[in-house]
Amino acid sequence: MGRVAELAGVSVRTLHHYDAIGLVRPSARTGAGYRVYSAGDMERLREVLAYRRLGFGLREIAELVDDPATDAVAHLRRLRGLLVERRDRADAMVTAIDRELTARAEGRKMTPQEQVGMFGPRLYDAIGGAYPATRRTDPRIAARIWDALGDARTVLNVGAGTGSYEPADREVTAVEPSAVMRGQRPDGAAPCVAAAAERLPFPDRSFDAAMAVSTVHHWADPLAGLRELRRVARRVVVLTFDTDEPGWQDRFWLTRDYLPEFADVLAGFPPLAGMAEALDARAEPVPVPWDCADGLFEAYWRRPDAYLEERVRRAMSVWTRVGREAEERAVRGLGDDLASGRWAARNGGLTGLDAADLGLRLLVA
Ligand SMILES: C[S@@+](CC[C@H](N)C(=O)[O-])C[C@H]1O[C@@H](n2cnc3c(N)ncnc32)[C@H](O)[C@@H]1O
Numbered sequence: 001m002g003r004v005a006e007l008a009g010v011s012v013r014t015l016h017h018y019d020a021i022g023l024v025r026p027s028a029r030t031g032a033g034y035r036v037y038s039a040g041d042m043e044r045l046r047e048v049l050a051y052r053r054l055g056f057g058l059r060e061i062a063e064l065v066d067d068p069a070t071d072a073v074a075h076l077r078r079l080r081g082l083l084v085e086r087r088d089r090a091d092a093m094v095t096a097i098d099r100e101l102t103a104r105a106e107g108r109k110m111t112p113q114e115q116v117g118m119f120g121p122r123l124y125d126a127i128g129g130a131y132p133a134t135r136r137t138d139p140r141i142a143a144r145i146w147d148a149l150g151d152a153r154t155v156l157n158v159g160a161g162t163g164s165y166e167p168a169d170r171e172v173t174a175v176e177p178s179a180v181m182r183g184q185r186p187d188g189a190a191p192c193v194a195a196a197a198e199r200l201p202f203p204d205r206s207f208d209a210a211m212a213v214s215t216v217h218h219w220a221d222p223l224a225g226l227r228e229l230r231r232v233a234r235r236v237v238v239l240t241f242d243t244d245e246p247g248w249q250d251r252f253w254l255t256r257d258y259l260p261e262f263a264d265v266l267a268g269f270p271p272l273a274g275m276a277e278a279l280d281a282r283a284e285p286v287p288v289p290w291d292c293a294d295g296l297f298e299a300y301w302r303r304p305d306a307y308l309e310e311r312v313r314r315a316m317s318v319w320t321r322v323g324r325e326a327e328e329r330a331v332r333g334l335g336d337d338l339a340s341g342r343w344a345a346r347n348g349g350l351t352g353l354d355a356a357d358l359g360l361r362l363l364v365a
Pocket of ligand 1: 121124158159160163165175176177178181195196198212213214218
């Protein structure tokens with residue numbers, strides 16, 4: 001037992017306790033009565049200790065390791081996933097702290113969500129459950145993305161979420177760091193790897209194309225992520241947002257008249273020109289159709305009542321990023337203006353448009 005304790009880096013007392021509660025029971029004893037741990041016992045001990053170090057309670061661990069449907073490989077996979085998530089979370093926290101330090105040095109105010117480090121996968125683990133209600137492939141935006149993919153046969157979709165915009169006629173591999181989002185991918189969706197854009201677990205040039213849709217603004221380090229896309233694929237297609245145009249905050253009535261805080265959300269976001277340069281890409285405007293099927297932030301520019309619906313807002317990360325107070329004020333203001341006719345008076349011209357350029361850009365390299 002002393003030898004096993006030494007190997008496993010735990011005390012003999014811990015091993016005695018695990019034995020007493022039936023968590024790890026040595027399967028045999030020597031003639032002299034010493035406990036003997038078989039290879040199988042050691043494997044179980046390793047699993048128990050790994051779950052313990054990840055913070056699981058002993059009762060919970062007993063259920064996990066006694067589950068007959070989970071073999072050693074499945075435990076290793078699960079443990080690996082949990083550790084990767086923990087590492088990503090730590091990375092995100094470091095980035096959040098760096099952002100706050102930068103913001104403070106520049107005298108900028110951070111949103112409540114920014115202060116608690118609600119970025120990237122962590123944000124999507126918190127809000128991702130509401131995503132599938134309204135977020136899906138819009139065929140017109142998809143046509144633009146698929147066209148830009150050219151004749152690529154193998155495609156990597158980074159920040160893949162629930163799988164929107166994944167072309168059905170190509171061999172797709174998805175990358176998605178949020179467990180909640182991965183868990184919502186439909187049956188039959190492309191295989192999905194738990195990883196982040198900034199550190200893609202693929203060799204150089206291993207895909208014909210890499211795509212990233214509505215995700216770059218969530219990455220801890222957008223430029224590093226874009227360089228990774230460039231590294232692993234011959235062609236890169238990214239749907240992102242233009243904050244270079246002077247007065248971009250006024251392009252969309254929602255940001256202009258009701259939610260100026262949106263500008264703070266994108267304050268640390270790299271300029272479009274910098275992203276295009278990192279990829280050596282050209283930027284093309286992607287107008288948002290008036291009846292856009294994908295419930296992204298700008299989707300309802302001609303259907304303003306939609307923003308009054310909680311279910312619609314919860315599938316847009318912007319509302320979480322600006323904080324509850326700003327959200328409530330914006331929704332109240334919009335509701336009042338819709339009821340009084342003030343919104344229609346200001347934005348009446350929109351009803352004649354089929355699509356609007358609200359800053360969505362396709363970077364194609
Ligand atoms: C708005 S969703 C977009 C999902 C999908 N591409 C779509 O168009 O529906 C943003 C996704 O980016 C993911 N994400 C956040 N940080 C990431 C990172 N560092 N690397 C890759 N994906 C990330 C989130 O977990 C989330 O699933």
